[in-house]
Amino acid sequence: MSSDAVVPADGEREVQESPDGPGxxxxxxxxxxxxxxxxxxxxxxxxxxDLGWYVVDNLPPTVLPEVCTQAKENGIHRLAVVLDVRTRSFFEQLPxxxxxLxxxxxxxxxxxxxxADDVIVRRQESVRRPHPLQGDGRLLxxxxxxxxxIATLRAAADLVIDTSSINIHQLSSRVAHAYGDSADDALRVTVVSFGFKNGIPVDADLVVDVRFLPNPHWVPELRxxxxxxxxxxxxxxxxxxADEFLQRLQELLQVTTQGYITEGKRFVTVAIGCTGGKHRSTAMAEEFGRRLRQVGLATKVLHRDVGRE
Structure with missing residues (x-):
């Protein structure tokens, strides 16, 4: 952020005019x-x-540059555009x-x-809505x-959120963590605990394994x-x-943080796994999140498999 930029309480960036003219x-x-x-x-x-972004749904990609120009001219500094396969020729126009822009x-x-496919099938069937690319075939x-x-687009994404095992309130919370503040150039970290027996989180950027630690499951009063x-x-x-592992993991994240920011990546998801996602990974994720917040990183901790049998 330049020295003449200020961030007011509502979270939107403004630019002040200098004595020599407009900034x-x-x-x-x-x-x-x-x-x-x-x-x-x-x-x-x-x-x-809800966070104050100006949102446009299903916009033809060809008009997006003009929409951005109009947004700037009308004082809109945060614009979100929903694009999907309903938009004809979207992927040909994307580059x-x-x-x-x-x-x-x-x-x-x-x-x-x-x-996941099975989750999408259940959701689509519950609203009795055909898939936009289904045609005369099956939903799958x-x-x-x-x-x-959209495989190439997923690979280029700045933030991937897997909604298979979260509800709409949890999704809204993750969006708020990523886009709800004004620190546009700061890295935001999501730490997720999980159980390997339930699969690795598909939206993780970094996956670590804490099954080397003794399992509280085998301690009757802790189970x-x-x-x-x-x-x-x-x-x-x-x-x-345990402590050394967390120290090394924090050092690794410190090494990559500036590179992420330089490359324009504002979000990173660190997944910490144990067998079932109930004991070791949950405790380690909580502690890792606490340590990251101590050094000033915006960090949210989620527990994917707590409560799952």
């Missing part, structure tokens, strides 16, 4: 919300709107669209909503076509508790290697 044009932060049909794009868009000084961020055929079509309870937390953190 630079306010920058526009643009988020492209996309992903799988049924994965929560509408929920994410609503959450952004040209992004090139035009970059040339105009706006670098789009991509928020990609993901979910449409999901497969969509996943293949019914979770890593959120003080006895389990104290037991896990007192084990040989």
């Amino acid at each position: 630079p044009e306010p920058s526009l932060r643009l988020v492209v919300v996309t992903g799988m049909s049924g994965a929560g794009r509408s929920t994410a868009a609503n959450a952004l709107e 040209t669209m992004f090139t035009e 970059a040339a105009a000084g706006t670098m789009p961020e991509i928020l990609f909503l993901e979910a 055929d449409g999901i497969t076509r969509e996943r293949e079509t 019914p508790q979770t890593g959120l309870s003080a006895p389990v937390r104290d037991y896990v953190l007192a084990q040989d290697g």
Whole structure:
């Protein structure tokens, strides 16, 4: 942020005029919300709107550069656009669209909503809505076509959120953590605990394994508790290697943080796993999140498998 920029209480950036005349044009932060049909794009868009973003749904990509220009001229500094396979020729136009936006000084961020096939099937069937790429085939055929079509876009995403095992309130909370404050150039970290027996989180940037620690599951008085309870937390953190592991993990994140920011990546998800996601990973994730917040990193801790049998 330049020295003449200020961030008022409402979170939007303003640029003050210098004594020699008007200052630079306010920058526009643009988020492209996309992903799988049924994965929560509408929920994410609503959450952004609640945070004060100007949200446009299903906009033809060819007019996006002009919309960004109009947004700047009308004092809009945070714009979110929902784009998906309903938009004809979207993926053919995407490279040209992004090139035009970059040339105009706006670098789009991509928020990609993901979910497992079986979850999407249940959601689509519950609303009795056909998949946009289903055609005359089965619902799974449409999901497969969509996943293949947007694979490149998913790989380029700045933030991927897997909504398979979270509800709309949890999704809104994750969107608020990522886009709800004014520190545009700061890294935001999400720490997720999970159980390997339930699969690795597909939206993780970094996955670590804490199954080298003794398992509280085999301590009768600790078994019914979770890593959120003080006895389990104290037991896990007192084990040989626990503190050193967290120190090394924090050092690793410190090494990569500046590189992430330089490359325009504002979000990173660190997944910490144990066998079931109830004891060791939960306690370690809580402690890791606490340490990151202590050094000034905006950090949210989630526990994917706590409460799951």
